[in-house]
Amino acid sequence: MGVILAVVGLLFGVKVGLDWQSSQQKSAARMTKNQDQTLTIFNWGDYIDPTLIHEFEQKTGYHVDYETFDSNEAMFTKIEQGGTRYDLAIPSDYMIQKMRAANLLEPLDYHELKDLQEYDPELMNQPFDPGNRYSLPYFWGTLGIVYNDQDVAADELKTWNDLWNPKWNQSVMLYDSARDVMGVGLASNDDDINSTNMSELLAAKGRLDALMPNVKAIVGDEIKMYMVQNEAKIAVDFSGDAQQMLAQNSHLHYVLPQGRGNMWFDNMVIPKTVRNKKAAYAFINFLADPTHAAKNAEYTGYSTPNVGAKQLLPAVVKNNPDFYPSQQTLKKLTVYQDLGLDWTTTYNDLYLEFKMNNHR
Template sequence: MKRLISMAAVILAAVIGLAVWSNSLQKAQGATGDNTLNLANWGDYIDPALVKKFEKESGYHVNLETFDSNEAMYTKIQQGGTSYDLTVPSEYMVEKMARAKMLVPLDKSKLHGLNNYGSLYMNRSFDPGNKYSLPYFWGTLGIIYNDKYVSADEVQHWNDLWSPKFKDNIMLIDSARDIMGFSLRSMGKSMNTTDPNTLALAKAKLDQMSPNVKAVVADEIKMYMAADESELAVDWSGEAADMMANNSHLHYIVPSEGSNLWFDNLVIPKTAKHYKAIYAFLNFITDPKNAAQNAEYVGYSTPNTAALKLLPKSVRNDKQFYPDATVIKRSEVYKDLDPKTVGLYNDLYLEFKMYRK
């Protein structure tokens, strides 16, 4: 009898263990029931307090998974095995995902407050009519300088980064498209260039700048710049805002010849399952108060003009992060380039990183 009881206990434990394992697996795959929203986002790109607020108000539980590149997110969705309801690709990736039929069109009848978004951020070339996307954050690529060592007039142009005075004093964000892009811009070329010869020249010019490059780094660039580890950096505007919040000597500038104008967007991938939760979240994040809170936490520029009015004057009047029309006009939005050209960008950039002088 004891043996039977023991065996029953073992079987019960096994069943419970299997259930726990199955539940854990479902959570890992983002499939935990109808009261769930599976959100794939960039790291630290939404206020955690907002997530909790949404969960409390809506009754939906948010499974948040992060990614560190558009390409990583794209590949994961393409290969299957995920159940993302929403994700946050950049402009060129929205275009690529739509072309690959990986996105579900938005049902505008279920969306509220679309007029909260400024016209500048809607109906862009990567998604005409916003068939698939809602703007989330936007910004530019530029130069961060430390006024203890560098004056503003020394970094008005991309070509200034090649000055011998900045030897071993520039940090670059680890991004092929952006680093190749500013080299192209310094040559008066488009950041969407597809000509192999022009790209080779841009890489050769980067090689000439390599003595000035102290490091090519990812997120840690913010920590290094805040700690005065380098005089200059090339990074995105939102990352610059984070640095500046921790070091009053840091400033951000978009070179006068123009730069990249980027947009991150909320989209519904074909893996989506929880549509009530999706539209509840989209309407929640469109609400001006919530969008303003998110912008204050993340530090990036909000496309929600109704939310912008709720931000402090010091923020909404800051031309570093809400530049005037002139800066925007001379900047470029990245296009989705063909795979062969993307591979060429990546190969040339990798060569630059590996063989810096």
């Protein structure tokens, strides 16, 4: 009897083991299937028309997990740590250069890409990614000046140096970004905004200190709210943010200062941690469609790199030289480069000293 019970117990154990193994296999299969149908995107906040994500899901059957970051540095750290396996990310120019050097990006397979003819050739092959081996443009733009015509005349802000006019005491809001504010200081001295010359950087810091009496506040994204609500006369901000402000307040205008300045890019990349490369290419191709790209551009306010999409935009936007500058103007602008840890730290330290002076 004991032998019979032992055999029955053994057979029962085998059956339980097989059932558990089968359950685990089914669970793993479901997980793999879910991963195959999920696209994980890492992007800046409020930087895509949400209806496009829904449309993509409806059209392709993929589910989109959409996460956001508030700085290139935070994005880099999270991807480098590899905690979340992002399929697609949208870093900026200099950060793409840094990610390439850190071997964090997958080379693009051009056989998987569609509508490449829609990308403006003038916006391709940038120094941070020669030949676009690792990235394709998502949006691009400039750093400029927003002003309120109730307080500022159209001809009073033609160059960066006009910000130093004593007339603008406590009137200028700056976007809280070391690279951009230091860039304004360098450009005002007609120096390279990627300068690694210490005397030029100190001179830029000196220029910024001289600007301090005119600085009303140094803030982040809330700069848009302040300008829309007429709480400041002038702001240094990005062209896309400016477009959003202009849409909400008819007294606001954007100007791209003459001379040196910044032209920036946010590009789509596929991180090395990618799980669903097929879905990543599907999304890139979805956004390359001019109709989708135009819809995205109208939502965000940023300049589209898509030739067909630009033609679909309102004439008041696509024909505005401050948002779509001429090639002659663009040649005077510079894209940020990755300066390496030491020089990045120097920029940040000088900027922090400037900010501390603002709070005294």
